Amino acid sequence: MKQIRTPLFGLLAEFESPTDLVRAARATYEAGYRNIDAYSPFPIEELSEAIGFGHNRLSLIVLIGGIIGGLAGFGLQYWAAGITYPINVGGRPLNSWPAFIPITFEMTVLFAALAAVLGMLALNGLPQPYHPAFNVPRFAQASNDRFFLLIAKADPHFTHEGTLEFLKSLNPREVSDVDR
């Protein structure tokens, strides 16, 4: 066993094309690794499936946000115009609901959109100023033209030697240690 000098976070393999990365990610998942992540400079649909990340809960959050917004929007108008500050305008009923629809709609959209953006950031754990992957200098290319696969040390199958060998068998351009 090789002595690990700095606290290790995992191993990062660099690939030159999205196809290589997706292939490598599939192989890694099939080899039993689960605590893995893949990084690319643009969204790749196949990639999240390849690392075993299926459905996300964002749609549900947005739906709930929209429902809350709609109810709050209508409730506000009903309460203000009907209960706390009732004014007779041209003989219209206090709960003149057709006139309340535009604001109810706008509030639905506003709350759903806020839920979408804030929900995405929250589920992704952003803002996150520090992540160990940034310790690898080459990782700056992940926002340009390189594709990376990370296997975390926390994965039960992880051994420094064995995982290094495995990653090298996937034809990466380079494999580097990721310091914590």
Place this chain on the structure above:
Amino acid sequence: MAEPEPIMAEKEVLPIIVPGYTFATVTDKISAIVLTRKTPRGWYFGLAISFALFMCFLYAVSVLLIKGIGVWGVNIPVGWGFAIVNFVWWIGIGHAGTLISAILLLLKQDWRTSINRFAEAMTLFAVACAGVYPVLHLGRPWLAYWLFPYPNTMSIWPQFRSPLVWDVFAVSTYATVSLMFWFVGLIPDLATLRDRATGKVRKVIYGMLAMGWRGSARHWSRYETMYLLLAGLATPLVVSVHTVVSFDFAISILPGWHTTIFPPYFVAGAIYSGFAMVMTLSIPIRKFYHLEDFITMRHLQNMAKVMLATGLIVAYGYSMEIFMGLLYSGNPHERFQMLNRMTGPYGIFYGALILCNILTPQLMWMRKVRNSVGALFVISIIVNIGMWLERFVIVVVSLHRDFLPSSWGMYSPTRFDWLTYVGTIGLFLTLLFLFLRFLPAISIFEIRTMLPAAEIKEKH
């Protein structure tokens, strides 16, 4: 199997991106404008002029705040002068940005990718310009917060049955959602700028804005879901915003305003003017920043076609107004209103409107015109003017002669009306110049997905 096809297709369809780019060259080319390339002198020149115009705005607003709304030409009967004309004009211009970023995304129109970023920026800046007008028009702008429902010591609430309150909600929601849509679209590109910036200050600022984005597959998956959902939400929103703006008119009983055709006709007009503005802006931008490879003739031609289509919807709206006013309604006030619009003291504006909005754009049916950058630029400016005239005709000409001849009057703008209008153009251009200098004007990550190399080559 698909090999022989492109030769035919190439003749027919121009490329969205000129071939030969790689991920790295796309990144270089777009980020260089922000990071490495020397700021062109034209930029300083343009910003200086825009900023000077913006100063006109601050001057006009200061005078307005000190002296009151009497410095404008508005009075009874024309209480809605330039302020509302310009409000509707600006907010309409904003609509193309949302159309390009949301509706064309849902329709899988790939060509939107090159122009959506700055079209969205244009939306934001146009909504900012629009938003100041109703507030300044309030008479006591410092009490604008009374428009929002909040518990107050007066124990009163806004009148939710009023379209003017609907407008507050529609425009503020639109501004908020447009800002979020634009900002989350920028996050991956801000990460690119963070990783490529050399100066310490830049690294820190772009780094904070990028919020630690690292392009993880899990993050991308949620990001894509969010982006689609936002597009789905923004699509009905953009339609609702100009519908509510048209309600400000249509809910009233004034001839020329009280019509059910207003919502669709306003929305089509908004998209029409917005595309004209995107064209007016993208033609100089692609030239000065040498972005012809990304904003190709294909984009300009497609925008010309969208303008033709929406322009025809607007033409249908005008024809319907004439038909209803002169022939169908049988209402003497409607009939007079229409005749007054065409032949009254402001008749020349109606004629100019038809010339700018309906006749001139028909030139774009000709392929030769659609292929000429100069012609498209001129036509787009003419349409911008035409859409401004449309709002002038609707607002001022309907108001100046209503039911009782004894209450008729005329409206003419004062120099403060003009200074405010020119001033918001200055505000718009100032923001645009700053945007071009400090943020990527074209979405880098979305252009990467358009490259052939981005395709996953599956072998089963």
